[in-house]
Amino acid sequence: MDPKKPLTILLASPRGFCAGVDRAIQIVERALERYGRPVYVRHEIVHNRTVVESLEAKGAVFVDELTEVPDDRPVVFSAHGVPKAVPSEAARRNLLYVDATCPLVSKVHREAERHHESGRTVVLIGHAGHPEVIGTMGQLPDGAVLLVEDVAQVERLVVGDPNNLAYATQTTLSVDDTTDIVAALRRRFPAIQGPKMEDICYATTNRQAAVKAIAGRCDAMVVIGAPNSSNSMRLVEVAANYGCPKVRLVQRAADMDWSWLESGATAAKRLGITAGASAPELLVDELIAACRERYDVTVEEVRTTEESVVFKLPRTLVA
Numbered sequence: 001m002d003p004k005k006p007l008t009i010l011l012a013s014p015r016g017f018c019a020g021v022d023r024a025i026q027i028v029e030r031a032l033e034r035y036g037r038p039v040y041v042r043h044e045i046v047h048n049r050t051v052v053e054s055l056e057a058k059g060a061v062f063v064d065e066l067t068e069v070p071d072d073r074p075v076v077f078s079a080h081g082v083p084k085a086v087p088s089e090a091a092r093r094n095l096l097y098v099d100a101t102c103p104l105v106s107k108v109h110r111e112a113e114r115h116h117e118s119g120r121t122v123v124l125i126g127h128a129g130h131p132e133v134i135g136t137m138g139q140l141p142d143g144a145v146l147l148v149e150d151v152a153q154v155e156r157l158v159v160g161d162p163n164n165l166a167y168a169t170q171t172t173l174s175v176d177d178t179t180d181i182v183a184a185l186r187r188r189f190p191a192i193q194g195p196k197m198e199d200i201c202y203a204t205t206n207r208q209a210a211v212k213a214i215a216g217r218c219d220a221m222v223v224i225g226a227p228n229s230s231n232s233m234r235l236v237e238v239a240a241n242y243g244c245p246k247v248r249l250v251q252r253a254a255d256m257d258w259s260w261l262e263s264g265a266t267a268a269k270r271l272g273i274t275a276g277a278s279a280p281e282l283l284v285d286e287l288i289a290a291c292r293e294r295y296d297v298t299v300e301e302v303r304t305t306e307e308s309v310v311f312k313l314p315r316t317l318v319a
Contacts, residue, residue: 005267007295009288010218012210012274013303018203020102021046021278023311024079025055027100030317031074032059035096040075042066042082043131045100046278047229049251066090074098080131081105083138103311104201105132108168109139111195115166116140120193121159123148125181126170130230133170150177154184165192169199172231172277174238175208202309203277204231208238210304211274216243218272220261223249224283225276232276244272252283253290 024045031039037059044052044062052062060076066089069075074096077086081101090097101109112122122145126133137145148154159165167185169178178200185192198205215221221239225232232249239247246264250256261268271291275284291297312318 004296007291007297008270009291009297009299010214010270010272011299011301012214012272013301014206014210014305014307016275016279016281016284018277019309019311020079020104023313024100025051026313027098027317028055028060028076030313031076031098034317035074038073040069040073042075043078045078047226048278049226050280050283051278069095076100078131081109081135083135085138098314098316104171108136108171108199112136112139112145112168116144120164120166121146123165123167123185125167125178127230130170148181151180151184154181154188162189163191165189167192167194171199171201172204173200174234175200175205206305206307207235207274207277211235211238212242213304214272214302215239218244218270219268220246221272223274223276224279224287225249226251229276229278235274235276253286256290258294
């Protein structure tokens with residue numbers, strides 16, 4: 001038998017679950033303990049099939065809309081946040097509901113409301129159709145929030161009163177891209193107001209910084225995450241932008257294309273691995289184990305910062 005080729009894995013840290021995702025999953029688990037099966041969840045609690053399937057096995061039922069929730073069962077709203085119309089409809093039906101919106105997303109919601117109350121139009125930097133963007137835009141009346149996705153859209157933006165503007169951002173964007181978009185907004189609309197600190201969450205920022213630290217040292221990088229996970233897709237972009245020649249999003253080890261690692265001018269000798277904020281660590285362990293089956297693996301963890309953020313659970317589930 002041929003000896004295994006050596007492979008050094010550079011493991012980005014921080015990676016994987018953030019405090020908001022951890023809290024959202026705990027909320028569903030606590031609700032199941034308190035109210036019994038089934039507990040309904042509107043939309044994927046977080047963007048990860050492994051997490052969703054694990055909660056389904058415990059008794060969670062994931063639905064697209066409140067109309068699918070029976071009157072006598074509790075419902076949890078996902079970590080991405082929901083338009084105001086959703087809790088209003090739940091209250092009208094006297095549904096027992098628990099809001100698992102990430103507190104950092106809720107902060108953006110409150111900022112948008114505050115600007116609207118002050119008479120400002122809100123420019124939201126984000127991706128059209130993403131649940132978080134739908135939720136944030138749904139905090140205010142139609143037309144009160146203008147969405148821009150890139151610098152080109154900023155250049156074409158038409159506003160009623162350039163002196164009464166504010167901006168907010170989706171929490172899971174690329175730090176670099178957002179910097180460019182904010183700069184374009186400030187150039188076109190010098191009076192625009194923004195958050196005291198960037199709305200991009202600490203976990204998104206930290207995971208991107210960890211990828212930047214290893215991208216230039218890797219022959220290839222795998223981001224473990226879901227294709228509908230914004231923060232995971234941004235990690236793929238960041239790795240490519242910071243010097244990694246081959247980058248791929250993989251949902252789990254079973255989806256790995258091993259020939260991809262060997263393709264190109266030279267086979268990969270240094271593989272970077274990270275995980276999006278909604279990907280559990282077991283998927284990282286699974287991929288490293290799969291690498292060990294094929295290669296003589298050395299793992300080097302590269303840590304750029306320590307995270308200690310914890311978000312409290314809603315009082316209704318703690319008492």
